[in-house]
Amino acid sequence: xxxxxxxxxxxIRNLSLTALAxxxxxLLSSCTKEETEDFLQKHFREMTKEExxxxxxxxxxxxxxxxxxxxxxxxxxxxxxTLWGYGLExxxxxxxRRCVYGCVKENNQSRRxxxxxxxxxLRLKRGSLINLENSEHYYSPDLVPEKGxxxxxxxxxxxxxxxxxxxxxxxATWQEPDGIVVVDYNWCIGCRYCIAACPYKGRVFNxxxxxxPREEVNPSVHYLGNRPRxxxxxxxxxxxxxxxxxxxxxxxxxxxxxxxxxxxxxxDPNSEIRYIIDRKRVFRLKEDLNTESKFYYFFET
Amino acid sequence: MEALQxxxxxxxxxxxxxxxxxxxxxxxxxxxxxxxxxIIFVGLVFxxxxxxxxxxxxxxxxxxxxxxxxxxxTYLVGAAAAAVLLxxxxxxxxxxxxxxxxxxxxxxxxxSIVMAILFVMVDLGRIDRFWHLIPFVGSMNFxxxxxxxxxxxxxxxxFLNLLIPIYLLIKxxxxxxxxWKFILPFILxxxxxxxxIHTVTAFLYxxxxxxxxxxxxxxxxxxxxxxxxxxxxxIILIFQIIRKVSTVKLEDEALFKISELIGYAMFLNLFxxxxxxxxxxxxxxxxxxxxxxxxxxxxxHNQLVPWIxxxxxxxxxxxxxxxxxxxxxxxxxxxxxxxxIIIGVWIEKGPGFVIPGFxxxxxxxxxxxxxNLLELMVSFGIWATGLLIFTLLMKVAIPIETGEFTHVGYVxxxxxxxxxxxxxxxxxxxKF
Numbered sequence: 001x002x003x004x005x006x007x008x009x010x011x012i013r014n015l016s017l018t019a020l021a022x023x024x025x026x027l028l029s030s031c032t033k034e035e036t037e038d039f040l041q042k043h044f045r046e047m048t049k050e051e052x053x054x055x056x057x058x059x060x061x062x063x064x065x066x067x068x069x070x071x072x073x074x075x076x077x078x079x080x081x082t083l084w085g086y087g088l089e090x091x092x093x094x095x096x097r098r099c100v101y102g103c104v105k106e107n108n109q110s111r112r113x114x115x116x117x118x119x120x121x122l123r124l125k126r127g128s129l130i131n132l133e134n135s136e137h138y139y140s141p142d143l144v145p146e147k148g149x150x151x152x153x154x155x156x157x158x159x160x161x162x163x164x165x166x167x168x169x170x171x172a173t174w175q176e177p178d179g180i181v182v183v184d185y186n187w188c189i190g191c192r193y194c195i196a197a198c199p200y201k202g203r204v205f206n207x208x209x210x211x212x213p214r215e216e217v218n219p220s221v222h223y224l225g226n227r228p229r230x231x232x233x234x235x236x237x238x239x240x241x242x243x244x245x246x247x248x249x250x251x252x253x254x255x256x257x258x259x260x261x262x263x264x265x266x267x268d269p270n271s272e273i274r275y276i277i278d279r280k281r282v283f284r285l286k287e288d289l290n291t292e293s294k295f296y297y298f299f300e301t
Numbered sequence: 302m303e304a305l306q307x308x309x310x311x312x313x314x315x316x317x318x319x320x321x322x323x324x325x326x327x328x329x330x331x332x333x334x335x336x337x338x339x340i341i342f343v344g345l346v347f348x349x350x351x352x353x354x355x356x357x358x359x360x361x362x363x364x365x366x367x368x369x370x371x372x373x374x375t376y377l378v379g380a381a382a383a384a385v386l387l388x389x390x391x392x393x394x395x396x397x398x399x400x401x402x403x404x405x406x407x408x409x410x411x412x413s414i415v416m417a418i419l420f421v422m423v424d425l426g427r428i429d430r431f432w433h434l435i436p437f438v439g440s441m442n443f444x445x446x447x448x449x450x451x452x453x454x455x456x457x458x459x460f461l462n463l464l465i466p467i468y469l470l471i472k473x474x475x476x477x478x479x480x481w482k483f484i485l486p487f488i489l490x491x492x493x494x495x496x497x498i499h500t501v502t503a504f505l506y507x508x509x510x511x512x513x514x515x516x517x518x519x520x521x522x523x524x525x526x527x528x529x530x531x532x533x534x535x536i537i538l539i540f541q542i543i544r545k546v547s548t549v550k551l552e553d554e555a556l557f558k559i560s561e562l563i564g565y566a567m568f569l570n571l572f573x574x575x576x577x578x579x580x581x582x583x584x585x586x587x588x589x590x591x592x593x594x595x596x597x598x599x600x601x602h603n604q605l606v607p608w609i610x611x612x613x614x615x616x617x618x619x620x621x622x623x624x625x626x627x628x629x630x631x632x633x634x635x636x637x638x639x640x641x642i643i644i645g646v647w648i649e650k651g652p653g654f655v656i657p658g659f660x661x662x663x664x665x666x667x668x669x670x671x672x673n674l675l676e677l678m679v680s681f682g683i684w685a686t687g688l689l690i691f692t693l694l695m696k697v698a699i700p701i702e703t704g705e706f707t708h709v710g711y712v713x714x715x716x717x718x719x720x721x722x723x724x725x726x727x728x729x730x731x732k733f
Binding site: 016039043046114120122131132133134135137154163166167168169170171172187188189190191192193195196197198199200201204205206207208209231232233286289 | 354355356357361362363366367421424425426427429430431433434435437438439440441442445446447448449452505506508509510511512587590658659661662663664665666
């Protein structure tokens with residue numbers, strides 16, 4: 001049944017695309033072959049293995065041209081029996097923002113004009129935690145931590161019931177089996193409905209063509225993660241999908257100088273994250289919105 | 302075969318005559334159309350710049366990620382939905398004076414929908430991937446995403462509002478009685494559809510718990526109430542212009558009837574707003590921040606405050622004008638009231654609705670958004686496009702309605718041709 005449906009859909013799509021192509025022959029003939037291919041590229045989850053390989057080859061060539069580096073583009077799938085979860089110990093965070101810049105570097109965010117960041121560190125006056133209205137996003141003292149303040153890093157909380165996935169009109173964003181919410185940057189139409197829907201400001205938009213200096217680019221990338229993006233597509237934290245699926249920690253966990261950040265498999269009873277949930281007093285941001293986030297904040301003891 | 306040939310010939314004839322009709326006009330008509338074309342051209346130039354640079358060319362950012370475009374979109378969906386206000390009394394209750402102008406009202410709705418769709422298109426970052434949204438061709442997230450619903454609802458409504466008036470006009474053109482069994486179901490369907498497009502648009506914002514300002518269950522009713530003020534107000538003004546520049550006889554009575562409906566709708570609109578303000582200010586939870594930003598200013602950021610109070614003053618003044626029969630039934634005050642409503646509601650449910658949804662943002666950041674020149678120019682371009690479409694539609698629809706543009710001339714000519722041919726046959730057969 002499902003199969004039949006699929007073929008019918010395929011058929012209608014091919015028919016319509018052929019018609020579309022026929023109508024727009026003069027238009028398309030003014031485009032290069034590569035542009036035409038980009039235009040007609042399928043949704044990542046509907047590509048066959050061969051089609052994926054073709055797209056990867058095309059991207060490798062393009063990135064090599066653009067950045068003068070040989071890229072490793074992975075399409076590695078989720079590991080079995082994994083559901084990634086994150087722990088963040090608020091009493092340790094000193095607000096140094098090393099995670100912010102470590103993330104920018106690892107994940108090939110646009111550097112200048114504008115600089116995109118997937119992690120935001122909020123500075124809160126002691127005595128208030130839930131009401132973020134009085135938070136300061138652009139604090140810049142000579143030295144952190146400052147007296148009388150605590151720091152609250154926020155990034156995509158990898159909700160188990162993500163509002164952004166629900167609202168996307170074209171299925172350009174979805175949840176992987178290991179719980180990571182990813183974006184097909186080539187399928188996103190740039191409507192920014194997901195940005196409006198996210199309660200954590202976990203998504204940022206490429207308002208302009210991303211700008212990454214050649215010498216700073218990270219050539220070890222995942223197709224659904226840190227590969228260089230294009231203008232007017234949305235992007236977000238993927239728990240460093242390119243690293244965690246290879247058994248490494250996310251960059252922010254590694255770079256944190258105070259051990260504030262913890263990471264692990266929620267389905268593994270012996271993981272560090274499970275230890276934290278079982279023994280510490282954890283809470284999740286905006287739990288009242290029922291997003292079932294997998295990002296646990298906690299305090300020592 | 303011959304019937305088909307005839308139909309084709311008839312259709313071609315109709316098109317040719319329509320084109321001539323559209324291309325010929327007085328000085329005012331040419332001046333008006335050229336003005337609109339110039340504005341459209343300027344808007345297009347600015348849009349191409351945005352397309353080239355990306356949305357960075359606008360003043361939107363990650364804090365306020367929707368701006369003037371989506372504000373205009375929201376307003377125009379409302380204006381389009383309002384056409385139903387004319388449909389209900391004219392078709393269902395057979396209220397004669399409105400019946401004559403309902404076709405024009407529906408064409409107005411169609412033009413508004415085109416504008417609304419254009420505003421969404423220019424807001425899309427990747428217009429090249431627009432086809433991902435097309436059902437069966439792309440991969441539409443239906444029924445999960447309200448934006449998918451909106452695409453279907455808006456296009457469905459556009460289809461209805463083109464089908465109904467065009468069908469009726471063609472029947473008028475041929476002096477035939479419309480087949481009511483065929484068209485009445487569509488007319489009746491357009492009533493719930495009008496409510497549906499605006500409800501879906503309200504739900505699009507309404508369903509986001511991340512944005513408490515929009516996450517109020519009163520939103521959809523408020524949307525409908527404000528739409529039923531602004532849409533008919535625009536229509537009242539347009540009909541007076543039509544009456545001036547053409548031979549269409551529009552009775553004042555019809556305008557006054559519409560204005561009475563506007564009075565009711567404005568009462569509802571103000572009442573629903575008051576209910577919302579009461580709830581927010583009396584309970585005074587953290588969710589009041591957006592309201593404070595809009596009505597009082599928040600932490601020294603108060604750029605929307607003068608706008609919203611201007612809108613409030615306009616809406617209340619207009620309500621009083623439409624409440625008192627003496628002012629409602631005088632064209633001067635009626636037009637003043639319409640103008641106040643058009644601007645007041647635009648502020649209230651355009652920028653005054655979209656922007657506070659993003660301020661403060663979910664992490665408490667306050668960014669004051671002001672559209673830039675490019676956004677203004679692109680918006681003007683789209684408004685001009687809608688007006689041009691409406692003008693051209695009117696140029697054809699009005700003469701059909703008044704009976705100046707009909708099939709008769711053609712029939713006579715074919716008869717003549719036929720007679721000549723007969724005569725020629727007789728001559729050649731040597732009967733003379």
